[in-house]
Amino acid sequence: MPNLRDFTLEALEEYLSDQGQPPWRARQIFRWLARGAKNFEEMTDLPKALRRHLTQTADISLPRLTTQEKGADGTIKLALRLSDGALIETVIIPERDHYTLCLSSQVGCAMGCAFCLTAKMEFRRNLSPGEITGQIILAREILGEEASRLTNLVFMGMGEPLANYEALLTALRNILHPLGFGFSKRRVTVSTSGLVPQLLRLSQEIVVKLAISLHAPEEGLRSQLMPVNRTWPLKELLSVCRRLKLPRGWRITFEYLLLEGINDSRATAQKLAWILRGIPAKINLIPFNPAPGLPFRCPSEERILAFQAELLKAGYTTIIRKSKGRDISAACGQLYARVA
Known part of the structure; x- marks a missing residue:
């Protein structure tokens, strides 16, 4: 039976129309789903007969929370069990005045990036739209009275979001819809x-912020670190970034993981500044987070600051991203569902 969490509002209207229901019933159900209703009986503004019918013919199940860990800095990592037994992780990150949720889009990942622990899981399957948005509902439940402070979402968890394009797009539409989750596109x-x-298609179909995992300013090095570069080379990727039509004042965030002795020299920073010319860009520098089985080290603070200084000198807004949740393996590149 279909899981209604996988439907956009328009698809839900069509589904219910086929069963003789008016469009406003779909809007009622759509709102209930975003609020986190666990069963149709909770939807008290629906007729009892419709609730009984939907209970027999449709599903609204959510991923199931199996474990949660809280780090010293307040970061919370959730392990969620999916309906087929697969496991994913999602992370609630505390900020100064809000929370950010780091969402997963796949079970494992097929990209094979050399510095990422999730790649060691390999790829198992894509998440459905409802499994993506279900992470928001469960995070809100964990936050309880503070749920209203969960205002930011980043698709930076397990998996490559754009490799699960259709499910991602449906989830984003429900996330942004004012009758759904109501998040701001900003x-x-x-x-x-x-x-x-x-990437090009997403920019044409929906408006959200974009972040590019770059990690090297040269084709050869990037191909070593990120096999995707062998299919879509850096030159082509940056050419598309230059052509993207962004809302006024918006910039693309380029994420750059600093690996000691590999991509952290001043000369490399200068090359990075050069290749990004002409792109409305800001740069997030991410000191490497150690993880079992990954053969890299984090540069010294001196080298990190020197790298940042070169980019600032070139005129780029450049932030050294503080790694949160490192003590519970919840930082960038550390997600790995250990229980199959």
């Missing part, structure tokens, strides 16, 4: 390792 960021056709 507070939703989709990150990609560089799937060029999907």
Whole structure:
């Protein structure tokens, strides 16, 4: 039976219309789903007969929370069990005046990035739209009275979001819809390792913030670190970034993981500044987070600051991103569902 959490409002209207229901019933159900209703009996503004019918013919199940860990800095990592037994992780990140939720889009990942622990899981399957948005509902439940402070979403968890394009797009439409989750487009960021056709398509179909995982300013080095570069080279990726039509004042965030002795020299920073010319860009520098089985080290603070200084000198807004949740393996590149 279909899970109604996988439907956009328009698809839900069509589904209910086929059963003789008016469009406003779909809007009622759509609102209930975003609020986190667990069963149709909770939808008290629906007729009892319709609730009984939907209970027998449709599903609104959510991923199931299996474990939660809280780090010293307040970061919360959730392990969620899906209906087929697969496991994913999602992370609630405390900020100064709000929370950010780091969402997963796949079970595992097929991109094979050398510095990411999730790649060691390999790819198992895509998440459905409802499994993506279900992470928001469960995070809100964990936050309880503070749920209203969960205002920012980043698709930077397990998986490559643009490799699960259709489910991502449906989830984003429900996330942004005022009758759905109602998030601001300014507070939703989709990150990609560089799937060029999907990046271009996403920019044409919906407005959200974009983040590009770059990590090297040279084709050869980037191909070593990120196999996706062999299919969609850096030159082509940046060419598309220059052509994207962004809302006025918006910039693309370029994420750059600093690896000691590999991509952290002043000369490399100068090359990075050069290749990004002409792109409305800001740069997030991410000191490497150690993880078992990954053969890299984090640069010294001196080298990190020197790298940042070169980019600032070139005129780029450049932030050194503080890694939160490192003590519970919830920081960038550390997600790995250990229980199959």
